[in-house]
Amino acid sequence: MKDLTGVPTPMFWLGVSGLGPMLGLPILFMVTGYCSSLATVQMTFGATICSFLGGVRWGYMVTDGKPLAPTWENVLWSVAPQAAAWLALLLPQSLGLLLISAGIGMSTFIDLITANYPPWFKSLRLFLAIPAIIGLLLTFIMKPFA
Numbered sequence: 478m479k480d481l482t483g484v485p486t487p488m489f490w491l492g493v494s495g496l497g498p499m500l501g502l503p504i505l506f507m508v509t510g511y512c513s514s515l516a517t518v519q520m521t522f523g524a525t526i527c528s529f530l531g532g533v534r535w536g537y538m539v540t541d542g543k544p545l546a547p548t549w550e551n552v553l554w555s556v557a558p559q560a561a562a563w564l565a566l567l568l569p570q571s572l573g574l575l576l577i578s579a580g581i582g583m584s585t586f587i588d589l590i591t592a593n594y595p596p597w598f599k600s601l602r603l604f605l606a607i608p609a610i611i612g613l614l615l616t617f618i619m620k621p622f623a
Contacts, residue, residue, distance in 0.1 A: 481604060483597035492605045498522045499612035503619065511619045516570060523577040523613055524562035530584040530602075531558035537593065544593040558584045574617040578610045 481489070502519045506512065534555035537545040545551050561580035565573040585606040589599050 480596040480600040483595070484601045485597075488601065492601060495522075495526060496605065496608050496612070499526075499609040503612050503615035506616065506619050511616075511622065513570065513620075516574070516616050516620065519613070519616055520570065520573050520577060521566065523574075523581065523609065524566050526609065527562035527565075527577055527580040527584065528559040530581065530588075531555045534584075534588070534591075545591070554584075554587050571617060571620055574613050574620075578613040578617070581606055581613075582610055 484492075498519055499522070502515055505515070532555070534545065534551065537543075538547040538551055538555065558580045561576055561583075565576035565580070567573075568576060585602050588594060588602050
């Protein structure tokens, strides 16, 4: 996390703003009670984030100099988050929340062990992924009490 100081300012603040729906909705549920339609909003937002994360990896394979080689492994890891997010939106809400949490978690792990990403990117990924996953899991936990 020490490398967060190297994150470009727009990337940091837009990333942090993306935590709003991920954390704000579970907090709202704690105050007003669980709302299935708002949980779907959070889940859908999480699915778009999950898809975006795979796109970042794909982008690293198509830039000049190819910081990541377009191997089968790299390409599969770049499309797996999108496939998980799409499937999650087809599943019952509880399972969807878990699958999106797992997709964000797994893509974060893969990005952290990838040697070619800059240290600031890895720090940003971890800094944003942990609260996003916590928010999704809080919503999952609150659903049975609705």
